[in-house]
Amino acid sequence: MAARAAEATEIAPEMTSGGLSACPACVAAPAAERLAALQKPEAARLMLSLPTAHCAACIATVETALRQHPGVQSARVNLTLKRVSVEAEPEVTAADLTRVLEGVGYEAHELDPGLLSMTETDRQGRALLMRLGVAFFAMMNIMLLSVAVWSGAEAATRDMFHWISAMIAIPTVIFAGQPFFTSAWSALRVGRLNMDVPISLAIFLATAMSLFETMHSGSKAYFDAAVMLAFFLLLGRYLDHRSRALARSAAGELAALEVPRAVVLEAGAEVLRPIGQVARDDVVLVRPGGRMPVDGVVLTGTSEVDRGLLTGESLPVFAGPGSLVSAGEVNLTGPLTLRVLAAGKDSSLHRMADLVAVAEAARNTYTSLAERAARIYAPAVHLLSLAAFGFWLWRTGGDFRLAVNIAVAVLIITCPCALGLAVPAVVTAASGKLFRKGVLIKNGTALERLAEVDLVIFDKTGTLTLGAPEPANLDGIGAEARSVALALARASSHPLAVALAGRIGGAPAEVTNLREMPGYGVEGRWAGKSVRLGRAGWVGVEAGSETATYLGIEGAPATTFTFSDQIRPGAEAAIAGLKAQGKAIRLVSGDHKAAVAAFAARLGIADWVAEALPAEKAGLVRQMADQGHKVLMVGDGLNDTAALAAAHVSISPAQALDAARVASDIVLLGRDLAAIADAARISTQAIRRMKENFAISAGYNVIAVPLALIGATTPLVSALAMSLSSITVSLNALRLR
Template sequence: MSDATLHDHDARLSACPACDAAPLAQRIAAGGGGQEDIVLSLPTIHCATCITDVERVLNRHPGVRDARVNLTLRRVTVDAPGMSAEELIPVVEGIGYEAHELDPAALSASAADRQGRDILMRIGVAGFAMMNIMILSVAVWSGAEDATRDMFHWISGAIALPTVAFAGQPFFASAWRALRHGRLGMDVPISLALVLASAISVYETVQSGHHAYFDAAVMLCFFLLIGRYLDYRTRAVARSAAEELTALEVPRAFRVTTAGDEPVPVAELVPGDLIRIRPGARIPADGEIAEGNSEIDRSLLTGESIPVPARPGVALSAGEVNLTGPLVMRVTAAGRDSSLARLTALVAAAETARGHYTGLADRASRLYSPLVHLLAFCSFLGWYFATHDLRLAVNVAAAVLIITCPCALGLAVPAVVTAASGRLFRRGMLIKDGTALERLAEVDAVVFDKTGTLTMGVPQLVSLDPIPAEARPVALALSQGSGHPLSQALAQALREAGTEPAPLSDLREVPGYGIAGIWQGREVRLGRADWLGARHGEATLSASWLSLGDEGGQGAPIRLEFSDRLRPGAEACVARILGSGRRVMLLSGDAAPVVQDLAQRLGIAEWRAGVTPVEKAEALRDLRQQGLHPLMVGDGLNDTAALTEAHVSISPASALDAARTASDMVLMGSDLAPVAEGLELARSARARIKENFAISLVYNIVAVPIAIAGFATPLMAALAMSLSSISVTLNALRLR
């Protein structure tokens, strides 16, 4: 992305700094620099084994740094500098998976919808055939014999075999791709069971046997398809944060030309294009309003329900909604360069990161697939040698193949992570690091910064009167060179008063202390009281101090007081965390009376004032050395080291770029309540993952012996296998 585009976003005008969430992804992504990741669509993947296979083959390929599959979006993101999609697609296709280059500007929901409709169609065909075969079976069950019975069997076979071949195509195609490339995917035992059930039925019919099982073969296929569709639907309900963001993407825009409005794909827009946005329409790209006035709804991106005014010169981001008036916008970034696309990529990368539980499930699934076939083969041999009944041995083997499919184990972690990240996103919290949710569940101490975190960080100067008129240009030059909220508030007040900045040299900011420069040969400073040789006293208002040097008797630092207000939800958030039994601390660089007053208002017993950035980081390190797992919530440059030192960290969207980059999660709105909710949700998610592992373990302990003992038919096995997968996903949905 160009520097000009970044500058356009840095200059965004916003009614509330916390609403400025979309450019967050742009800045974070831009910070990494380098070539764009390659994104490939993988329409045929459906389980944990697929994820492992694709990631393994890509990560082994020369030139590939990293590859991460997102099962929810059915895509893989590949970090491979200097390589193209055309070079990587054959690598994926070489192990039997269909792959296409994906334009992130295009909606991915259509492919998922087509898959759902395809499964429904196959369910309909299998259900219709099943009912017809069951009608024919009634005659056989009623006592039809010899030629009549054989005729009904042949008619049933003529219906069943094409039905199984067509309706079971998703299983057969996946299994064939796996076997052709020397793998044992989860669809291999299912396909083998369908083939065995059909083969034994054909064998019975050719031998004029009393019973053929064409109805059971079609019913088996029918219920397997229902299980797959229900799994698809439950995962669609547990839609992830990445999918929530993808749903905000707009496929087309109306470009303004001399001949009128021209509908074009968003991917064809280039910076400088003018596009028309009608009332009620979603913003298709990043840009700046050229004409018109309206109100913009940013709720789906920031969690803020109050619309913000829009007028010429205001920057807009893709995914926002134009509410009241028509607008003409000049495009600054579109498609994969838009802030929404970058935010989606950031979240998708977090959702595909491998935590401890994910790695455990993947290893178990890889080991389990060969074990399934070994158990089925041993069951076949055991039953055949014990009874010399080929039909019975095949049925038992088919039941074992189906009932031991490790689908539930493969879904145990992804289903929970997807549901949890989706819920947090809807509450206004963005997960940047995929392991953050796992680490958040371990938190037993929470450390808050004050200004910009527990307070809104948008203080207002109480009065300009303490600053002499001749000193105001110096104060403006110093304050506008600092990113501290108090300095920004001072700069805004001085500019509104018509002050022009004085020329300063050697301007430098000292994190945690303030900013200094050279004016007329002497050092001037703006910052903390102790840095300027002053005392804060007992006042409970935040203050900054201005020193103009010693010349002319102007050496006494000037006290500048600021008022601020609590961030929405701060009191409820702190009370909820304290109520959960976690330790809460407040660390601030502000003066002791100010920090003490805020701590008492919020009920925080442990607080420290006048803390430097190094001391904040040391405090976090001390907590970790005590065996605690601290969460750091901060927003400033002076919090960056502490955010990095913490076990897990959160920053508001209004934080400085350095703080947001260092944090694991970002609050996109102004409300602090999602922090407490995230802590509880993380522990619930960990509990759901353990429950899902327990469900998978108990299911196999109970079901596998039943199948081996011959008490489960292939049809019963299909129902049990589908039930285990659905129960795991439904358990994850309890997080919603």
């Protein structure tokens, strides 16, 4: 089946090409894509994201492991996009494959291939690459002929060479220059100037003037310059596209992480439905470990819910009949049935996401360095060449041909060849480097904004911590209590029990009649006594302020097991790194004072705020911004989203709720936080490189423009200036460490 679909894609271009387009593939590709989509076998293609894959050995391990899984026909890793596509029998599920990959040591997430419009961005990239290839071919051939002219070809030979150059250059310019022409035209139509206007003008005028000169056997033809311009600028455009496409596909990938479905109970039967089709008053079943798909009220069952993502609380909250739960909370211990109060677009989760979208739009007013440069540059270039034209027309008493010649030379020399590469080359180098470290830059200007940051605000639960508890006081507890607790903890899947079971060593005590009471704890019999591990009230003691579970043995005082949240790997390194870069650090959490204070002390953060409501977090960020700080917000929960959107620049981990990820500019793909410090360092460096690049291209202009203005430029000089500046700028971008 899969092979047939692939064949169809191959054959389709021949069938549909033959139109008058300059690029038959561009026309044929959508048709081919549609055809392939129609013939796509059902449930045969799975996509998994592999944030930690980075080497040849990773490819081999992942592909071999997947191929050995029954039902998998083929697996292919794409290391550039860090994902693997698997062709498999319909009964193989992504969850199976994720488990296989975790078994060999790779973090993997399911992606919804329907949401990944990868083919779309790919096609654009390939079209650009095609234009780039054609421009390169033409540039090389014309250069070959131009060298002969520069080294002294005369009269008929020179004219012939010019004509051959024209025959190569004109179709090339028409084909390869299209991206610039269309962009320039759309800017001009609304009465604005962008960087593409001088580019298009330079390419067009250079070609037209050279053709005119060739017809009149003139000595100066700038075909090589026109094509070279197109080539270097296309290179910049392609780099730009690549880093954008990478960011866009990976951002889409994150949106596709949560494939939202709900189990609806209909006449006693369980039906799996997309969230969009769940209506108010439906009854939904949520199993332990599942996330609430809707806002609702509990009908039956008792359990504990983790509201960390929404509120930042680290303690699970009890839920029983009548309790209200919100979409996004995680059900921990017992199955719950809910009556739906609001689903999909009306749920609290979505309303929050909509708020974020509004905040997003407000922030997009940031103008990037390149835009600011273009704003000064484009009019300056036009004025300069117009002035040159006017001056020479006046000076020579109406020698139109000479005046045009000089004006075009000025346009070609000043054309932002290096400028067009200056920013994309650096951004590509920087975002590529960061992507390999597991940092995804979602927003084009995020790198620039990150470089300006002087205050970093961290959220606690789920950001600086993994949101997973870790026993804190095991050393002070007797061996007997430990072994009983171990036996009881093993019977439960509650996160506190799992953490206890994982950390208590030795053999468990012989506890019989083990029984879990969802929402309360585990009980059993040991040495003829009744034993319980669970909530304070149920065990019969007073609850403390810390996260804790209690062990009660009949006839003995209860033992308290306290927990602290596990620090996310790399958190210390990230904070130390950011401090070393002279940035202030602040911790703002929705959690209780005691928990936050203890945690801040552990990480060495002096400045912290506890029990902050979502609106307070955002308010704090705004207040800091008003005081002139550029704030970087790092957070993961729904309670952080408003703050994330309000901050100058924001980062969230990949495990964050999708509303938080949407609101942030940068996403950490792995678990490690250390990359934040790297990202800040690299961004500062990248901005420095960009500014250097602007200086370099300005420097070339300072030398070459006066030559052009006095009419002393030759095609050789302009070719040299252009290629040298472009190459220096690209090399400078690669110096990024």
